[in-house]
Amino acid sequence: DGDGECEEVLSAEHKTYETRAFIGQCPLLLLSIVLVWWKLEEPQHEVELKQSVWTKLKRIDFVGAFFMSVAILAFITAFDLGSKKANTSVLITLIVIGVSAGALFALTEKFWAKEPIFPLELLGQHAVITSYSIIFIQTGIQVALMFLVPLYFQVTANASMGEAGAHLVPAVFGNTLGGLAVGAWIKRTGRYKPPTILASMSAMLCFSLLLVLWRGHTSTAGSLVIFFGGCASGMANSAVFVGLTAGVEKHQMAIATTGMYLSSNIAMVAGVSAASAIFQSALRSNLHRALGRMLGGDEIAKRVLADVAYVQTLHGGLRRLVIRAFVTSFRRTFSVQIALASMALVIGVLSRQKKITR
Numbered sequence: 001d002g003d004g005e006c007e008e009v010l011s012a013e014h015k016t017y018e019t020r021a022f023i024g025q026c027p028l029l030l031l032s033i034v035l036v037w038w039k040l041e042e043p044q045h046e047v048e049l050k051q052s053v054w055t056k057l058k059r060i061d062f063v064g065a066f067f068m069s070v071a072i073l074a075f076i077t078a079f080d081l082g083s084k085k086a087n088t089s090v091l092i093t094l095i096v097i098g099v100s101a102g103a104l105f106a107l108t109e110k111f112w113a114k115e116p117i118f119p120l121e122l123l124g125q126h127a128v129i130t131s132y133s134i135i136f137i138q139t140g141i142q143v144a145l146m147f148l149v150p151l152y153f154q155v156t157a158n159a160s161m162g163e164a165g166a167h168l169v170p171a172v173f174g175n176t177l178g179g180l181a182v183g184a185w186i187k188r189t190g191r192y193k194p195p196t197i198l199a200s201m202s203a204m205l206c207f208s209l210l211l212v213l214w215r216g217h218t219s220t221a222g223s224l225v226i227f228f229g230g231c232a233s234g235m236a237n238s239a240v241f242v243g244l245t246a247g248v249e250k251h252q253m254a255i256a257t258t259g260m261y262l263s264s265n266i267a268m269v270a271g272v273s274a275a276s277a278i279f280q281s282a283l284r285s286n287l288h289r290a291l292g293r294m295l296g297g298d299e300i301a302k303r304v305l306a307d308v309a310y311v312q313t314l315h316g317g318l319r320r321l322v323i324r325a326f327v328t329s330f331r332r333t334f335s336v337q338i339a340l341a342s343m344a345l346v347i348g349v350l351s352r353q354k355k356i357t358r
Contacts, residue, residue: 074098127247140271171230178234
């Protein structure tokens with residue numbers, strides 16, 4: 001039906017974005033691998049040099065890694081399918097698998113693994129909890145922004161996918177500038193808590209401006225406000241990383257930062273899936289409300305839901321009604337992002353500043 005087709009179309013939109021994003025990262029990842037292999041010097045320890053390959057392999061927590069991977073995969077898949085209204089039995093099965101694997105992972109790390117892949121005591125540390133929470137929220141709202149902005153301009157300005165994607169440039173620039181500025185600030189002052197708070201305020205400012213200014217006819221100046229969203233992400237990544245490393249013991253830094261990046265990767269899937277689900281739900285409701293009483297309105301709504309490009313063929317009052325439904329749906333999604341950024345702000349305020357060596 002129309003609702004299902006809408007979900008498929010919007011899903012295809014963000015899957016196309018994800019595919020291009022992943023492909024675009026491949027050359028950089030390959031370059032990183034070469035640079036690490038070429039330049040990074042690994043410290044050698046006499047004890048490790050005397051160990052056989054088999055002895056080293058036995059130290060690896062394969063069981064914990066397996067259960068953790070299954071739990072993450074199950075929950076992410078359930079979240080993604082849930083945003084598309086998949087079969088309930090499939091979702092319940094995935095959730096049960098995720099919970100079971102998570103419980104087995106916790107038991108393995110607590111009672112079985114001699115060298116756990118992720119020590120559970122880390123999750124009891126204030127710096128770890130606040131850092132993971134902030135980076136999860138900030139990454140989630142950032143990928144939601146990356147999903148919503150091109151779609152907005154495709155619908156309201158009849159932009160092609162390439163033209164719509166170009167509107168993301170201010171956010172990319174803001175991300176770079178925010179990260180560099182925070183790095184310089186922390187190096188000079190040794191304080192990471194203020195930029196952590198400022199990052200959340202910047203995200204709130206971004207989505208508040210989107211809520212006010214993006215009403216279907218957005219000027220070039222109005223499209224630049226996503227700079228603050230990108231800036232928020234860049235600031236948060238730099239400040240949270242420093243805050244995390246300052247809050248854990250030296251021997252825990254590697255695994256703690258690995259967990260932070262894992263949290264960020266999970267948030268990428270969760271953020272775009274949640275934004276898509278909220279937007280789809282709002283759009284279905286708003287379209288049926290706007291067109292339900294019109295002759296042939298249900299059929300028009302189904303066509304709009306089935307193909308976003310169909311909106312570009314509409315004219316006059318009908319187009320204005322459809323655009324208004326889309327804009328209202330965008331605004332609801334922006335409001336949710338503001339609420340999430342507010343949560344990150346509260347967590348940032350409650351975080352602790354520790355003295356670091358400049």
